[in-house]
Amino acid sequence: METTATTTDSCAGPVHADRRPDGQDRYTISEVVAFTGLTAHTLRWYERIGLMPHIDRSHTGQRRYSNRDLDWLELVGKLRLTGMPVADMVRYAELVREGDHTYGDRFELLKATREDVLARIAELQDTLAVLDRKINFYADAGRALASERS
Amino acid sequence: METTATTTDSCAGPVHADRRPDGQDRYTISEVVAFTGLTAHTLRWYERIGLMPHIDRSHTGQRRYSNRDLDWLELVGKLRLTGMPVADMVRYAELVREGDHTYGDRFELLKATREDVLARIAELQDTLAVLDRKINFYADAGRALASERS
DNA sequence: TAGGACCCTGGAGTGCACTCCAAGCAAGCG
DNA sequence: CGCTTGCTTGGAGTGCACTCCAGGGTCCTA
Structure with a gap:
């Protein structure tokens, strides 16, 4: 049998502790x-x-x-x-x-990827704003319910 | 026949221009x-x-x-x-x-999602750093090759 | 009232990124 | 020597999020 993800990998950080x-x-x-x-x-x-x-x-x-x-x-x-x-x-x-003669292509590919990443970060920050608005709404609603009960 | 994505949606922004x-x-x-x-x-x-x-x-x-x-x-x-x-x-x-009695659950779900989003943004910024290091490397390599040819 | 564009349904198919299986070889240990 | 654990392979299977199909009904304009 093959062990797949046996040990508890509690935190999946880059733990490259013991590289030889x-x-x-x-x-x-x-x-x-x-x-x-x-x-x-x-x-x-x-x-x-x-x-x-x-x-x-x-x-x-x-x-x-x-x-x-x-x-x-x-x-x-x-x-x-x-x-x-x-x-x-x-x-x-x-x-x-x-080999080395593809440096130009690699450069272009990485730059395009970089743009993608920037765009995705922007999207996520946009989403974060929406989420925060909703979270605030529910927090207020929760307080309103609590005061109603009292 | 069903038209799926016919018109050129050049920029997929939220164009909700003409909501009634x-x-x-x-x-x-x-x-x-x-x-x-x-x-x-x-x-x-x-x-x-x-x-x-x-x-x-x-x-x-x-x-x-x-x-x-x-x-x-x-x-x-x-x-x-x-x-x-x-x-x-x-x-x-x-x-x-x-209904309204699930406000608490929704709040929790949104908060958890918010944490996920923050984590993903952090990951992406980390990736961006790696990408930038590589891009700089290839930019330098490109300049080196250019000067070599001259 | 005819033609073309649009919309309906349930179910089957697609593409991606794994994920697993069966059958077998190899290394270390008591 | 046998046992356990780990590694090998090609190919088949899985789960997700769509994506499409056949066969039919509807809406609008000329």
Whole structure:
């Protein structure tokens, strides 16, 4: 059986406490699960769809992730919560694999993403305002009911 | 045939320009499509799953939306882009239908949502920082390449 | 009164991002 | 040696939020 999200990950912050120094950075998949909060299924799936570079393997064929892979996963995690579709992230991964001559394209892609993020933040702040109006309404209504009961 | 998103909705802002005054507020579904940017399919689906109150009907059974319905859809739109699951919005809609005695629950739900939104904004700002670091890196790399070529 | 645009329904289909399964290999331990 | 735990694979399954379809009724204008 495969353990998926066993230990209580009470707070899903980036807890990369015990990263090993470069040179000894050969993490098993379950270690990466602990670092990233992703499931092993998802990590393997990311690799299949080309969102990860080909991961190094042990002599018996098991995955061994490097610090570089962890960095990449951290970026992917950030991009993911901007709502960027996985397909776009794969596109970016392809650009990275294709080499230095894609710097321009990557730059454009990141700038476009940046604009998206700014727009989303603005939307959320707008929503926050609506929410606060409603919250105030219900707070007042609650006080009114309380005084009515007294 | 059903027209879904025919006219060029170049900018999906809340363009509620020509709302009719209360009393004559009986909009067809396609008018609501124009207001909200949702498809007619989605509007009917929202009703089916209980995310909308039962919409008034014309004498032949066609939907006639009111200003109140439009207001509700505007709130739903906001909540939707916070990432709130539709099921939670349905829960809120149920509370509204149940009457005034659910004010407390609604208050709690909105407060929890508010916290979520704040957290998401923080995440996005964090992501923005990462993005900006990368963008600067690629900008520098671009300049380096340019000077190399000259 | 004919034509075209609009609207109705229940149920089936789609796309995305995972998520899980079965069957099997491998490593460490008593 | 057997047991448990962890890792491997390709492919199938899941849940969400729509999205569409067939087959039919309605509204408006010429």
